[in-house]
Amino acid sequence: MIAVTTIAALREVLAPTRGGRIGVVPTMGNLHEGHLDLVRAARAECDTVVMTIFVNPTQFEDAADLERYPRTVEHDLALAEANGVDVVFLPGVEEMYPDGFATTVSVDGAITEVLEGAVRGRAHFDGVATVVAKLLLAVLADVAYFGAKDAQQVVVVTRMVADLGIPTRIAVVPTARDADGLALSSRNARLTAEERARALAVPRALAAIADASTRERDAAALLAIGRATLAGLDVEYLEIVDPDALTTLTTLEGAALVVVAVRVGATRLIDNVTIPRRSDP
Amino acid sequence: MIAVTTIAALREVLAPTRGGRIGVVPTMGNLHEGHLDLVRAARAECDTVVMTIFVNPTQFEDAADLERYPRTVEHDLALAEANGVDVVFLPGVEEMYPDGFATTVSVDGAITEVLEGAVRGRAHFDGVATVVAKLLLAVLADVAYFGAKDAQQVVVVTRMVADLGIPTRIAVVPTARDADGLALSSRNARLTAEERARALAVPRALAAIADASTRERDAAALLAIGRATLAGLDVEYLEIVDPDALTTLTTLEGAALVVVAVRVGATRLIDNVTIPRRSDP
Numbered sequence: 001m002i003a004v005t006t007i008a009a010l011r012e013v014l015a016p017t018r019g020g021r022i023g024v025v026p027t028m029g030n031l032h033e034g035h036l037d038l039v040r041a042a043r044a045e046c047d048t049v050v051m052t053i054f055v056n057p058t059q060f061e062d063a064a065d066l067e068r069y070p071r072t073v074e075h076d077l078a079l080a081e082a083n084g085v086d087v088v089f090l091p092g093v094e095e096m097y098p099d100g101f102a103t104t105v106s107v108d109g110a111i112t113e114v115l116e117g118a119v120r121g122r123a124h125f126d127g128v129a130t131v132v133a134k135l136l137l138a139v140l141a142d143v144a145y146f147g148a149k150d151a152q153q154v155v156v157v158t159r160m161v162a163d164l165g166i167p168t169r170i171a172v173v174p175t176a177r178d179a180d181g182l183a184l185s186s187r188n189a190r191l192t193a194e195e196r197a198r199a200l201a202v203p204r205a206l207a208a209i210a211d212a213s214t215r216e217r218d219a220a221a222l223l224a225i226g227r228a229t230l231a232g233l234d235v236e237y238l239e240i241v242d243p244d245a246l247t248t249l250t251t252l253e254g255a256a257l258v259v260v261a262v263r264v265g266a267t268r269l270i271d272n273v274t275i276p277r278r279s280d281p
Numbered sequence: 282m283i284a285v286t287t288i289a290a291l292r293e294v295l296a297p298t299r300g301g302r303i304g305v306v307p308t309m310g311n312l313h314e315g316h317l318d319l320v321r322a323a324r325a326e327c328d329t330v331v332m333t334i335f336v337n338p339t340q341f342e343d344a345a346d347l348e349r350y351p352r353t354v355e356h357d358l359a360l361a362e363a364n365g366v367d368v369v370f371l372p373g374v375e376e377m378y379p380d381g382f383a384t385t386v387s388v389d390g391a392i393t394e395v396l397e398g399a400v401r402g403r404a405h406f407d408g409v410a411t412v413v414a415k416l417l418l419a420v421l422a423d424v425a426y427f428g429a430k431d432a433q434q435v436v437v438v439t440r441m442v443a444d445l446g447i448p449t450r451i452a453v454v455p456t457a458r459d460a461d462g463l464a465l466s467s468r469n470a471r472l473t474a475e476e477r478a479r480a481l482a483v484p485r486a487l488a489a490i491a492d493a494s495t496r497e498r499d500a501a502a503l504l505a506i507g508r509a510t511l512a513g514l515d516v517e518y519l520e521i522v523d524p525d526a527l528t529t530l531t532t533l534e535g536a537a538l539v540v541v542a543v544r545v546g547a548t549r550l551i552d553n554v555t556i557p558r559r560s561d562p
Contacts, residue, residue: 102392102444103387103410106385108385111383134446140448159384164418165288165415165419166418
């Protein structure tokens, strides 16, 4: 495995591999099985697997959250190598945002205004779109692998990549979960045992809604089921939205996305589940 | 010469040429010798020369100006072919901005706020940066050729390309001028003979400033010389700025850029000249 810290070195390392298929897994490090699922998906489909590790300051609206974000580079490099990553791109902030950096990639409209956009503010998705554009252009992979847990991020990145014509396909990998159902997240490490037990209401609420959706197609009724399961948690949002437009649904007709964000103690957790069309298997 | 109208077709046509050097000349059509200078520069350095022709609606702040913008596609294709263009990319508005398009590339700060940004409004350079990003990503050329006449556009595009890491070098080709000194522009065709005679004050003012700069390094004194030459014209701006930061200079120390915008009748004209450092040859 080769680790590089500059875009120039990354391009040099990748140049001889361009005859084959290149896959990239963008991460903020602190790798867990969710990231490794992305690596395994890339490994299964690509000749060369690139991982990027960059804790992007511009997508943190809260300086304390950025400060607290776990950085475990040696652990990450060992896991990446053990799981078949060929090249790790580990840029510093000065490589990504050198002096005089002045460009922002913005995705306008509902998909960045609702849910995470409403809670975290508009700058969050500007930060995401800009850094992902720059990382994808640095790698110029054939496929980029993103986790389904960050559902809105996937929608925004997919829109940005299509709009600008970045020549990389976005592949979405199902959310990895612990045995108890909690979606894997670097933030889970901050939960106390008691908080973690309470956090399990999140996957239970999603499962209850998904389960009820086979007989109940009214969004308000489904949300009431979910809210009952989440009782006692600090719920930032629980919504049933169109999986592409992220607009609120009142009745489930096509596919639907159930999205939830909660705070458990000092830790913010998000999760989601997709409900297939009624006629889907 | 091959003409294509979709990004998919463009990529297919270019795929077999990627072993060699690709140059791209982005234009809004209505080709004149200025554009052909760009083609000749590309032809001299590249194996494959691509021209894009797209009148980008999002960079026109004035619907009437967009409407009036001359469209001469058959003339353009004939000139492109005669001058050695290999591939012309002629997208429609729906190809560049399909339904649901929501992404904007913005360059913040002084370089987009002053001069053209101040006169035409912020949306102008958002439109330029977004369309140029999309065109450069569609072609993925080694080199893109821009004319020095649109000096601020060159600064903004160069910044955007560096910031996002678009893997295309920006080459700047000197402004082409008619024998009388007027910078070539598609808009010149709208000038009456009388207006054209008056417009010649623009290159004369720039030449007078450049000439005086060999003995006078005070910007205010140089601008006074220029303004005297422009007397009677509707001057939108005449400034001496840093060539990279576009900040106003009071004394010429390093290189300087003299920029001017005027309205002659209904036609808006811009021009510029670079003054080298005192020690430059």
